[in-house]
Amino acid sequence: MERSSLGLKIPEGMIDLLPAELAQLEELEGKAISVCKNWSYQKVATPGLEYRACVEPDADKDDHLYKFFDKNGHILALRPEFTTPIARMVATRQKGGQFPLRFCYSGDVYRNDSARYREFRQVGVELIGSDNDIADAEVIALAIEIMKTLEIKNFQLNLGHNGIFSGLAEEMKFETKVREELEDGIARKDMVKLEKIISSNDLPESAKELLLSLPYLTGKEEVLDKLQNWTHIKPIRKAVESLRTIYLYLKEFGVQDYVSLDLGILRGFSYYTGAIFEGYLPGIGVPLIEGGRYDGLYADFGMNHGATGFAVNLGFILEKAADFELDMADVLVYGQSPGAVIKRCRELRKSGKKVEMALGFLEDTDARNMASSRGIALLEKIESNK
Known part of the structure; x- marks a missing residue:
């Protein structure tokens, strides 16, 4: 069929x-x-x-x-x-x-x-x-x-903390739908959507300012200083302290140059509770x-x-x-006697060689052409009496 x-x-x-x-x-x-x-x-x-x-x-x-x-x-x-x-x-x-x-x-x-x-x-x-x-x-x-x-x-790793947004959301008592919409807007850095959500909800001016700034709070350690006015909220304070400590340890590992802080990261799976990071x-x-x-x-x-x-x-x-060069066989074995060819292939494989066995009889010219097309450097012709 x-x-x-x-x-x-x-x-x-x-x-x-x-x-x-x-x-x-x-x-x-x-x-x-x-x-x-x-x-x-x-x-x-x-x-x-x-x-x-x-x-x-x-x-x-x-x-x-x-x-x-x-x-x-x-x-x-x-x-x-x-x-x-x-x-x-x-x-x-x-x-x-x-x-x-x-x-x-x-x-x-x-x-x-x-x-x-x-x-x-x-x-x-x-x-x-x-x-x-x-x-x-x-x-x-x-x-x-x-x-x-x-x-x-040229890869870049961005480091944030779930406690910053979640701490603000708990402090402001965001409704579930509002919270989800804000999360999506911040995570996507969709400022049009974010501004629309914020303008349609009754939020304190300071909270609006922080929400609109989160997608832009990126850089090195000094970025954390911009959250000082919010560290009276325990989850935000703990998040800032955690990020400072992690960044200090990353210096000890010698990898800090690969890492930037991004306080607007919000990971997709719901189980994340602390430091979160993404590589691009x-x-x-x-x-x-x-x-x-x-x-x-x-x-x-x-x-x-x-x-x-x-x-x-x-x-x-x-x-x-980059383009990958496939590791091909070391040798192509061919001949008129299938049994002798099989025997020789087994011997070569036991010795550690990568072997391609011709299926059926090949003329010498055909064997050379096959080996060339496969990128195989060596040919071995097995005579019937071998």
């Missing part, structure tokens, strides 16, 4: 990877994981499918999940990220573990939204069991070390690094653990990477 035209396409947001592309992606992935292991992060894996109750317990939320029903009627979802599945794993299998735990991971995630990539490879870490600012500094420094190891040029490359309008502190997530799983981490979108890095 002939397939329909739809059968020749792939779903929106998905991609095929040819050999050179996949080899390059796996090389990037391997280098990133190697850096994580050098920092004492141990690799873990979680299922590609989770119960929706794990990754998004709020059934009424527009969750952008790819969802299915199992045979028992339970809703399953392709994982949209790794942080929550790892929290589930720790809560069910590591309760007696020696904290802090340092885990790293790699794998594909799936988000059913309007993004260009709806399936993409992530590499990331979770540092579980510490609420100390030095833990945040460690994972930020590790994210930067990965970028340097992958030879990514020129020409890509969405972050390729997403991370932050999520102390409240483990409480949802019945555990009292502070935690912080990040994920790197390797798909975006693959876009910016």
